[in-house]
Amino acid sequence: DQQVKQNSPSLSVQEGRISILNCDYTNSMFDYFLWYKKYPAEGPTFLISISSIKDKNEDGRFTVFLNKSAKHLSLHIVPSQPGDSAVYFCAATSSGNTPLVFGKGTRLSVIA
Amino acid sequence: NAGVMQNPRHLVRRRGQEARLRCSPMKGHSHVYWYRQLPEEGLKFMVYLQKENIIDESGMPKERFSAEFPKEGPSILRIQQVVRGDSAAYFCASSPLTLTEAFFGQGTRLTVV
Numbered sequence: 001d002q003q004v005k006q007n008s009p010s011l012s013v014q015e016g017r018i019s020i021l022n023c024d025y026t027n028s029m030f031d032y033f034l035w036y037k038k039y040p041a042e043g044p045t046f047l048i049s050i051s052s053i054k055d056k057n058e059d060g061r062f063t064v065f066l067n068k069s070a071k072h073l074s075l076h077i078v079p080s081q082p083g084d085s086a087v088y089f090c091a092a093t094s095s096g097n098t099p100l101v102f103g104k105g106t107r108l109s110v111i112a
Numbered sequence: 113n114a115g116v117m118q119n120p121r122h123l124v125r126r127r128g129q130e131a132r133l134r135c136s137p138m139k140g141h142s143h144v145y146w147y148r149q150l151p152e153e154g155l156k157f158m159v160y161l162q163k164e165n166i167i168d169e170s171g172m173p174k175e176r177f178s179a180e181f182p183k184e185g186p187s188i189l190r191i192q193q194v195v196r197g198d199s200a201a202y203f204c205a206s207s208p209l210t211l212t213e214a215f216f217g218q219g220t221r222l223t224v225v
Contacts (some may be wrong), residue, residue, distance in 0.1 A: 045216070
């Protein structure tokens with residue numbers, strides 16, 4: 001039973017355009033969500049997070065949107081750069097006190 | 113401030129041997145989590161530890177796997193009598209309090225031959 005789902009295994013975007021990565025969750029107890037970026041042979045790197053009391057959080061080129069009623073969140077990267085090419089993982093926790101549950105990841109390729 | 117340190121980065125073991133994976137959390141972090149990533153899969157939670165205590169081991173196989181986080185020294189994930197299916201990347205994360213600030217190490221890639 002996958003509690004966090006990233007239904008798109010891969011995504012290709014042209015440099016300068018917007019990348020939109022999607023994530024759905026099923027557990028209504030989740031109230032804190034994180035996005036991690038992972039390069040090959042490296043550990044996941046924290047990117048951005050959002051609490052369920054918000055519906056948007058922005059940090060530079062990265063914005064995360066949360067739609068609680070739909071149990072859906074998305075990560076927007078604009079403008080996309082070749083260095084953004086990596087696997088992006090969505091993760092969720094309940095009040096930060098339960099282990100992070102990860103999706104399977106989406107491989108983003110930004111084409112120059 | 114050094115990040116989460118894992119060693120070794122790569123570990124090769126023959127079937128039946130033991131594997132020991134080490135994780136030193138970030139300075140000031142007292143919570144450690146171990147995750148496993150199989151090829152083409154996401155990260156699967158294994159175990160959550162605080163100093164000298166196992167808080168949650170619900171994701172860890174009941175047999176052959178154990179974890180500790182002693183008062184002094186790194187956290188250790190131990191896999192006894194390894195099998196080919198144990199081949200994976202094992203990641204450790206640490207946080208000061210809650211998982212809202214979890215940082216990962218670079219992982220240990222275990223290959224069982």
